[in-house]
Each structure stands twice: as structure tokens, then as C-alpha cells.
Amino acid sequence: PPEYQDGFLIVLIEASENEPAKKIGVGNKLYVIRGNKSLDPDGELSHNAIAYLKNTFTTIIKKNIGNTHEIEKSLKNLPYHVFDRHDHCGSFCGYHKDKENYDTSRHFKNEVLFNALKNLFDKLAQNAAEYSLAGSSQPNESLNNSMSSHCPKSRSYTGIKYSRSLLKHIKTTDSKATKRKHREEQPQQKAKRKVKVSQKKQLRMRKEHSEIETYTSNLALFGNSSTYMNSIIDSIITIPQIIEKSEANKKSMEIEKTLAPLKDVISKQMIKRLADNNILYEDLLQIYKDKGEKECIVYLRGEVDGQPSIIK
Numbered sequence: 001p002p003e004y005q006d007g008f009l010i011v012l013i014e015a016s017e018n019e020p021a022k023k024i025g026v027g028n029k030l031y032v033i034r035g036n037k038s039l040d041p042d043g044e045l046s047h048n049a050i051a052y053l054k055n056t057f058t059t060i061i062k063k064n065i066g067n068t069h070e071i072e073k074s075l076k077n078l079p080y081h082v083f084d085r086h087d088h089c090g091s092f093c094g095y096h097k098d099k100e101n102y103d104t105s106r107h108f109k110n111e112v113l114f115n116a117l118k119n120l121f122d123k124l125a126q127n128a129a130e131y132s133l134a135g136s137s138q139p140n141e142s143l144n145n146s147m148s149s150h151c152p153k154s155r156s157y158t159g160i161k162y163s164r165s166l167l168k169h170i171k172t173t174d175s176k177a178t179k180r181k182h183r184e185e186q187p188q189q190k191a192k193r194k195v196k197v198s199q200k201k202q203l204r205m206r207k208e209h210s211e212i213e214t215y216t217s218n219l220a221l222f223g224n225s226s227t228y229m230n231s232i233i234d235s236i237i238t239i240p241q242i243i244e245k246s247e248a249n250k251k252s253m254e255i256e257k258t259l260a261p262l263k264d265v266i267s268k269q270m271i272k273r274l275a276d277n278n279i280l281y282e283d284l285l286q287i288y289k290d291k292g293e294k295e296c297i298v299y300l301r302g303e304v305d306g307q308p309s310i311i312k
Helices: 026-035 047-063 066-080 111-126 139-151 161-183 186-210 225-235 239-258 268-276 281-291 293-301
Strands: 003-008 008-016 024-025
Touching: 024 026, 026 047, 026 111, 047 066, 047 186, 066 111, 161 186, 281 293
Parallel strands: none
Antiparallel strands: 003 008, 008 024
16 A cells, blocks of 8 residues: 655555545554454564554654665664564664673564564555655644634634724724823823832842842852751741740730720820730729829830830
């Protein structure tokens, strides 16, 4: 039957008067041999063996583009190679590199299978001149895919109705872009952009200062790697520290609830600072009643020994 190449997949065309043509690849041909007990009595042609033969076949075509003689010679020799007959193998063959340690356990043995493979690859070798061109339909398929994605057959982009709709959309799009450009050129908008850029920069710098240096070029090569690892270990929060922090937050929230009567007098931020420093509402109220407003402020400023400084 005639044979031709589609990319690096060699396809055999089989047809009769009563049946349409069938495309049967090399892999399918090998599986036909595998499924026929009369051609592979011992079941030596495994899935891995078929994959090896297909890959070797493709490699022969790729390595010898434009060299018809070498393709024909290599294809005819392939069955001999897999049956441990290396008289005509090239320098790539491992047998010639190390004959004493060469592994022959994976080679085929059955002579019936040898004849079946030989007939198949001899047929392929007859058309080596066509394979040497290394033609491919991939560029055509790529072009067809690009064209179908922009102009699918299921849609129509012609007619007065579509043209009007398209022009209206273009006009709306241009109008929006023009307004946006005009708005962005205003001094107020430029000032807002500068503020946003500055805020982002400050946020990034705060994060960089709050984190240790985790990566830089040649960090361990030119620096002290042990010091670097110690800094990482020191920065790790242990489980007891997590528990302690959780309990402190819980206590602060409870104190914050007791300071609720002050929400109309002082800010929420001030209440949070009082709670974080364990300042109870009862203590503030008692000092205010006993000593007055000035002494209460002195207490908050930390001017009394042992007391935290809450306000400035």
C-alpha cells in the first residue's frame, strides 16, 4: 500500500474497492502484530516495546532529515537491533560501546516476530525519500486555528445591522477613553495619584522594615549563613508565645468592655491603648473621685512611679 508522512507520524493508507481508505499509524500496525498470536506467539511485543520502537522510528527521521540513504538503512536495521543482532548498527548502539556489560535481557527472541517486524519496517524503508522531507501540517493547522478563532463559521460579521452596532461600540469606547484621559490630566487627579503612590511606597517600606531579610543574591555565599539562620529562628514565634499573646488579647478585650462608659468622652483608639496597658475603669473613676482630674491625668502620663504612660 502507498505510504506518506504527516509531521513525524508515518501513516499507512489501506483501501479496497468496497471499503473506504483507513489511516493506520505505525503504532497501530505494531499493536496489530501484538494482538495476532500467529505473529507474536510469545507475547514479547509489550506496550513499552511498542513505545520504544515508535520513539526510535521518530528519532531516525529527525536525525536524518534530507538523508534518504541513512533513513532507509536505519529502518531496515531496526528489527535486527531489537533482536540483538548488531552487525550493521551505528556508533549510537550501546553494544559497540561496551560489549561485555551490554544488557541483552530486553531483546526479542522469537523468529516469527522478527519476520513480522522486518516486513513492516522494510515497507517503511521503501519510502525513505518521502520521509526525508520531514514535512509537517502543523503550520497549516495553526493558521486554520487562528482564522477560526477570529472568524468562526458559526457567526456572521457582515451586514448593515452589525456594521451599525460596531460603529456605535467604537464611538462609545473612544468617548470613554477620551473622558478618562481628560480626567487623568487634571491637577487634582495627578495629586491623588501622587498620594496613592506615596502611600504604597510607605506601606512597602514598613513591611520591609518589619520583616527580616529572607532572600537576596548570594545570601549564604557572601554572608554568614549561620547568622542568617539564627535570625530566622529568633523570628519564629513559639507556641507558648502564641498562647501568651492570645491570653493578653483576651484580657485586653475584657478591660475594653469595662471602659465602655468612656466611649463618648475619649476616642476608640484611646480606649484601646488604655485596655492594652491594663488600665481599669474602676481605677480611673476612683482616682478621679478622690484626687480630681489633674491627678488622673498625672496617672495616665506615668508620672507616678510604676505606672504606664498612656497620653503625651
